[in-house]
Amino acid sequence: MKTNFSLLFYLKKQKNYISGNSPIYMRITVDGKRSEIATSRDCNPNRWSKRSSRLIGTKEDVKMLNSYLDQLQSSVYQAHQELVSFGIGITSEAIKYRYLGKMDGSHTLLEAVKDHNEKMQSLVGKGYVQGTLNRYKVLEKHLSAFMLSKYEVVDMDIKRVDQAFLNDFDYYLRSNKDCENNYVVKNVKNLGKILRIGLENGWVEKDHFLGYKGKTKNVDRYYLNQEELEQIAGKEFLSERLRQVRDVFVFCCFTGLAYVDVFKLKQEHIQKGNDGERWIFTNRQKTKTRSAIPLLPTAVKIMDRYATNKVCVNKGNLLPVPSNQKLNEYLKEIADLCGIDKKLTSHIARHTFATTVTLLNGVPIESVSKMLGHTNIRTTQHYAKILDIKVGADMALLKEKYH
Structure with a gap:
């Protein structure tokens, strides 16, 4: 039985469209009945030709998108031909489902x-x-x-x-x-x-x-050594922006807080611990576990430095923490200015706390695990495995004994 079959690519604008790109759709029509399929691509309406149902231009990105649409068109025609050869009734939905490789009523x-x-x-x-x-x-x-x-x-x-x-x-x-x-x-x-x-x-x-047999592998966790940490902490920056980012980074190095946790940190999270000193009491965003962290002098100085900061006071935050993207972008600047050949990120600060600040100074791994808010001490042991310095120092004591 002969059917009228056609295929059209068109832009599907939102009702309140003002500017920007619009998604490209395919419309399959058989005997006046339509079925639509999203192409997972979009473009600026000013670059779209309704007559040819393609992008206008000769640049490489235009050629690639038009080639992609040609490929989709070929696949739809192939789906139509397969239905014809199988003797299956031709409808817009039948072509759509054949093209998608599914049967009517199933899910993609x-x-x-x-x-x-x-x-x-x-x-x-x-x-x-x-x-x-x-x-x-x-x-x-x-x-x-x-x-x-x-x-x-x-x-x-x-x-x-x-x-x-x-x-x-x-x-x-x-x-x-x-x-x-x-x-x-x-x-x-x-x-x-x-x-x-x-x-x-x-x-x-x-x-x-x-x-599925895929397994994640343990990766080296980079951290700052004592010299690098002191270099960043003591560096004088002319830019207020870099000074604030440096302070947030160093604060994380001395508390072990992840980015999202320091971003949400408020004055109410600072309370007196059982030793009468100031501690951070908070729940980790990632694991929902409780973290109790005694504040070291360096962290206290940074925290007090921003106690009257207008941005912090207005937002109710402890520190002026920018977006994670901006933080990591500025940390790259700081690393360059300090001559440190390591990719500084908010997570490097957490690794530095676990290694240089705590484990290398003899803090028991159980205490480090609790402060980091790990749900399993095996997670903390990953940090201990890379501390060749600690192994060397421990063995030096043994060498002295057997000298």
């Missing part, structure tokens, strides 16, 4: 990821943090690019995700994206969570993630 992989992300979005601040959601949004982008590269589709039936898919996705991230092992394994594990939710919802029949 990106549909499952988006459903998960929408629910997590509503829970940010209620048990989840924005950073966790961002990782799943990145996973969505990786999966979209992988399926287009490997299967030449923008999405597929979630039931088609099997052991081979997971292994191929693992290989794709390592080879095409040049990702490190731990990053790859975390992405595949996040995909495993999506698949388990699909299993609970009855969208898939088997948890193929159980056969």
